[in-house]
Amino acid sequence: MLSDFGIVLLFLITGFVFVALGLITAAIIRPHNPNPVKQSTYECGEELISGSPWIKFNIRFYVVALIFLLFDVEIVFLLPWAVVFQQLGWFAFIEMAVFVLILLAGLAYVWAKGDIEWEKPKPYIPSLKDLVVERKQHFAE
């Protein structure tokens, strides 16, 4: 019989084989016909025109993520409760209801404070003139 380490080893081997198989098959089948366009870096569909792609995300995403994080962990407590719920009966149900209610109160607090209002960013609408200037600069380079 396999030991537990054997199973882990089997998984490792399978993973390696899976990746290697795909790469080797592709290398055998594909036509080899490079040109400059094909070899250019693929950057989300098109080449970078101007500016840095490392823009700041809307800060609101982080706030929503924070609030999500708090309710996410609720599941950790709900799961073992759900497993033994049949044996524990109504008492456990009430206990968990209290727990969920406390968390809901937190959600209500966040709501009342206006922290889940979506703060709309002012969109940057490029004018035609800007675009033309950028294009010219791009081609000049």
Place this chain on the structure above:
Amino acid sequence: MIDQFIIELQKSISLFKPEATLAVTFVVALIADLIFKKSKNISGYISLIGFIVTFYFLFWQKGQNYGTFTQMLSVDPFALFFKFLILLTSFFIILMSFFSKELYINNRSLGEYFSLIAGMTFGMFLLVGANNLIMIYLAIETMSISSYILAGYTKEIHRASEASLKYVIFGAVSSGLMIYGISILFGLTGTLNLFEINNFIANNNVNIYALFFSVFLILAGIGYKISAVPFHFWTPDVYEGAPITITALLSVASKAAGFAVLIRFVKAAFIDNTQLDSEGIWILISNIDWRFIIAVLSVLSMTLGNLVALWQTNLKRLLAYSSIAHAGYMLMGVAVMTDAGVTAVMIYFASYLFMNLGAFFVVTLLANKIGSEDIDDYKGIGYRAPILGVCMVVFLLSLTGLPPTFGFIGKWMVFSAVLESNFIWLAVIGVLNSVVSLFYYVKIFRNMYVRGVEENENKENYQFHPIAIIVLLLLAIPTILFCLYPGPIANWAAASVGIFLG
């Protein structure tokens, strides 16, 4: 079996009233802030009322000695003493907050501020009674997470955000270290209950290196809370950056809770509680000499704290280093591991409460007027604010440990406890350190009264709110009074030294 369990549970719940009151206060203060948006102080008043009710319930716990909730939390005289100190501190902090200008600028909502103070007090209450490693961890985190937020409450002030970030990073790492130690200790002994750990170590042969490693990690977590060197790095930055009231809260209440849990942890888990040796020193059950390790931490704390404080120019930062030094003095009392030492620590804390809160309150009130905490800006201030000046002198004398003040009693008790158990080198270092500390306390005094007198001669005096002066006197008068009549507090502390032991 079940009946007995229910009786125990009922008793536990009836003894849990003070903590329950604090939890309710926390929630009610938050909700009140939502409903009454106009009044900024409403949650502050609710917290004050909640604290008074908690005081009432605490009085009923007198003389109890019981491990509530299957020994998770103990209600004993030792915990009660520290609960009174912590609650009194939080009470004064809320009173002080009403007069702190930096909190009220920028139309800031203060609901969370006041309710988080109640929440932090709740965490500290749990911590002083915690008998189980889970409870210790949860209580430390309840207290810490509240204090991370409070330290950065004035978030548009750059220093406060920076302090808060440093605090949360250091805090998370140290609690990570602590819980790693807890997990190893759990693996070694197979239990999380301190009394069962004690029992296991006494009766079994535990790997001494693993035990040392795990307990040292736990001590690191607690040492972080009491800001003992080498776990002190956050202290100066956080104390300087946080709002002054929160600095005061951290330096007194959270340190008191940390000391309570340190003493309880050492005493419940590593001391042979059935016997004392001939000199009244507790006998350690493992071969590791915790006395020496804590003594070394103590020497490091007071020496580094005092020496670095010498060249500080910001008063909050100076008081931060002085609080590191005070942690060192108090660790001396823990290091000797006698009942006299613990009593001395408790008396020291009672004195530290009044003198440190008082000093920070003076800083708060003066910062309202001159907008600075720099010692150089305090020139001649003793003449422009006479009552504050005199009070500050009292607090500084007390912090140095000079005779007509409560601080002298605290220091004297600690040193006599150290000498009684023949730790002479420790006492000598302690006395030398007290002399060093005189230099920087005198520096503040010199700035207030000696320097810059001419510039301030013709300016009119600062005006302070009468209630602020009353609060200040409530802190200053006990500082002198308890030196003249130390009896009640000393007796109370001596009677409260017993902790619940399984």
Place this chain on the structure above:
Amino acid sequence: MFQSVSLEYFLILAAVLFSIGSIGVLTRRNAIIIFMSIELMLNSVNLTLVSFASFLGDSAGMIFVFFVMAVAASEAAVGLAIVLALFRQKQTVNVDEVNIMKW
């Protein structure tokens, strides 16, 4: 199921993870990555607790893990909120640039 893998391996893995986490905290300069490293430390603790609990047959360790996870989440939430507050002022999450207070 894990009977054939002995306890030591789990403990060594946890210790390695803990070391990686603490080295990450000490060497990285991005506040977010520091918090990720702290999470790694806490998770290695969870691994230690769970393996001890299953080895000793004592469920207290597993219960502790739930608490650790909940506390870790709240700590991360508070930490990220503080990073956000700082980011709004300085437009940076690099801890080396957060240095107006020294000695």
